[in-house]
Amino acid sequence: MRIFHHNQVFDPSGGFHASSAKRTMTGQSMDTWEMFTRESLQNSWDARDRVSTEDGVTFAVDYDVIEGTDLEVLRSVILGNDFTGVPALKSQVQEETVPLLTVSDTGTVGLRGPSNATSATTGHTEFTSFVRNIGRSDQKELAGGTYGFGKAVFFIASRVDTVMVYTRTSDENDQPVHRFISMALTDGYQDGSVNHTGRHWWGIESRATTGTGSVTYAEPFTGELADRCAKAMGMDRYFSEERPTGTAISVIAPDLAAPETGLRNIARSLTRWAWPHMVTTEPDLDPIEFHVNLRGSAIDIPAPQDDPALKSFMQTYARALSMQPSESEEWRESLVYRTTRVFTGRPRKKELGRLSVKTLVAPVDEKDTVVGKTIESEVALIRNPRMIVEYWKGPPDVTGEPYCGVFLADEAADRVFARSEPAAHHEWNHESIQNEKGLLEEFWGSDSRNNPVKIFFEHMRLLLKRSVRKNIGQGEDRHFAAATDIARGLGDYLANSVGGVDTRVTKPRRSSGGRGGGRKSRTVGPTTDVRLVDLRRSAGDQITAVFDVTVDAAETVYPIRLDAKPLIRTDGSDVKLEDAADAGVEFPVFESWEVTSRDSGDVPFTGSSLVLNEPAIQIRASVSQPADCAITLYVDITELAPGTGETQQ
Structure with missing residues (x-):
């Protein structure tokens, strides 16, 4: 079989410089591999099989090195010996090994439709959209992308500007078909008196008639030959009976100076931008199974629930999804969480989406999260594809407290x-649509120059500047919010106030052999500091006091056990459980620990005791507070013998 290299020349009427598509993407204010991860995942999600939401999608990134007989398949079967206009590719395939970075998806529909772009069709055109055309029509269904230039990032990621594409899909007649084709985007050049666009394809030579004549071009390999090429390149590994269709794209000679570091960054990027697909929150959403591998060895993908920032974003996301319908921009819910719907207000009221916000105990430092920035007033902007567009920095809350939030765009x-x-789809810019009259008329349902994206950011800034304390409700709820503010700031002076919480919690001395420390004892060894951070009201007007527990201990001290001891505070002393029982007084009850740990292997807590094998990022303790009494909390530390859970003697 003769391999045909279609080296595209400019038509007499003009054409498209391949380098223009690459320049569009390299001009974005985002790292190449961030764009690569986002674009490839977006393509896979858009291509999911929507017939069922139960079969799921596999998304995988694999780094491999081709050599030996597989490399010979690349040289003699896939590419042949014509590298005109692509000298870097020629040099690479002459090496003893060729690295590949393959992005695979299965449980998707693959690149459907006809293999050439000449004929007009009302059916599927995914193959020609990815392989043949650059740019997209406004008439096409809108999924994740709107430009059609995103595919250029695959070529930018290659040191030789070349990729291979393998898809198991259906053709224009809805018949199953397997296709394999190679393609490159390089700088345009002159060959004698002929100008070349810099677009290249390797496949089977074919001719097609156009409206102005006939042209020669490269058709993809199909059937057994396509499968043979894919197997040699490792591009068929994720297809199965449960997920028989999909697409694999291999980047030849990926521009990764250190493959392992690069793959770990890709894994972090997946969590950063796609964590909504890593948590089970929407039952009708196709689950995605993520993989990142270095020559067959799995690279860990950070779990969002273990990330101190993403954990809070996840909680606000769940609340945004469960919001009840509303016609007003009024904050609802509790002191820690608040939700509202965002509307335009002019020229007519149109909903833009749902906003959910969580107040944080403290900002999350950049070094502690995969988000890549310190989280202190950030809102994750999310559209229907359920991937993060950006972590937008909102205005400070008037209380000075840090927060994070999630905004979910309304479908309309x-x-x-x-x-x-x-x-690159990494921000919302109102200037991009200010002159799109048709789009604005479609949204408003009438002629309008008002820009809904500009209105959105104006409303967001106003909403986020308002203190939740001024908007959570009327009557007792408002008084409860005010009491919490006072308790946080003036707890030292409220030891005997009705329903108060005393924040005067000293550092107890180290506990040894289970002996608790007294308030006036000298501080020795590891200590704790306890601070009230919240009061929560639940059903039945039950109040829960939430304390932030800070441990001051060297890492060599671990493992340790923390024992929480709630007490009733009076003017002169603390009332213990046995004394309260004798007096017939209701006593505060310890409810739970909430721990954000660097290592999910921490020993689970039992009741009011918590065992830690290493320092935790954040520790909180919740205590049920009886009505009409003030409470405080002590937390004692006991050193444990390593690996035993027993007290260190």
Whole structure:
């Protein structure tokens, strides 16, 4: 079989410089591999099989090195010996090994439709959209992308500007088909008196008639030959009976100076931008199974629930999804969480989406999260594809407290937000749509120059500047919020106030052999510091006091056990459980620990005792507070013998 290299020349009427598509993507304010991860995952999600939401999607990134007989398949079967206009590719395949970075998805529909772009069709055109065309029509269904330039990031990621594409899909007649084709985007060049666009394909030579004549071009390999090429390149590993269709794209000679470091960054990027797909929150959403591998060895993908920032984003996301319908921009819910719907207000009221916010105990430092920035007033902007567009920095809350939030675009506004994104889809920019009259008329349902994206950011800033304390409700709820503010700031002076909480908690001395420390004892060894951070009201007007527990201990001291001891506070002393029982007084009850740990292997806590094998990022203790009494909390430390859970003697 003769391999045909289609080296595209400019038509007499003009054409498209391949380098223009690459320049569009390299001009974005985002790292190449961040764009690579986002674009490839977006493509896979858009291609999911929507017939069922139970079969799921596999998304995988694999780094491999081709050598030996597999490398010979690349040289003699896939590419042949014509490298005109692609000298870097020629040099690479002459090496003893060729590295590949393959992005695979299965449980998706693959690149469907005809293999050439000449004929007009009302059916599927995913193959020609990815392999043949650059740019996209506004008439096409809007999924994640709006420009059609995103595919260029695959070529940017290659040191030789070349990728291979393998897809198991259906053709224009809805018949099963397997296809394999190679393609490159390089700088345009002159060959004698002929100008070349810099676009290349390797496949089977074919001719097609156009409206102005006939052209020669490269058709993909199909059937057994396509499968043979894919197997040699390791591009068929994720197809199965349960997920028989999909696409694999291999980047030849990926621009990774250190493959393991690069793959770990890709794994972190997946968690950073796609964590909504890593948590079970929407039952009708196709689950995605993620893989990142270095030559067959798995690279860990950070779990969002173990990330101190993403854990809070996840909680606000769940609340945004469960919001009840509303016609007003009024904050609802509790002191820690608040939700509202965002509307335009002019020229007519249109919903833009749902906003959910959580107040944080403290900012989350950049070094402690995969988000890549310190989280102190950030809102994750999310469209219907359920991937993060950006972590937008909102204004400070008037209380000075840090917060994080999630905004979910309303389905009716999704198209407007999508069109406001640049080619990398990493922000919403109202200037991008200010002159799109048709889009604005579609959104408003009438002629309007008002820009809904600009209105969105104006409303967001106003909403987020308002203190939740001024908007959570009327009557007792408002008084309860005010009492919490006072308790946080003036707890030292409220030891005997009705329903108060005393924040005067000293550092107890180290506990040895189970002996508790007294308040006036000298501090020795590891200590704790306890601070009230919240009061929560639940059903039946039950109040829960939440304390932040800080441990001051060297890492060599671990493992340790923390024992929480709630007490009733009076003017002169602390009332213990046995004394309260004798007096017939209701006593505060310890409810739970909440621990954010660097290592999920910490020994589980039992009741009011918590065992830690290493320092925790954040520790909170919740205590049920009886009505009409003030409470305080002591936390004692006991050193344990390593690996035994027994007290260190």
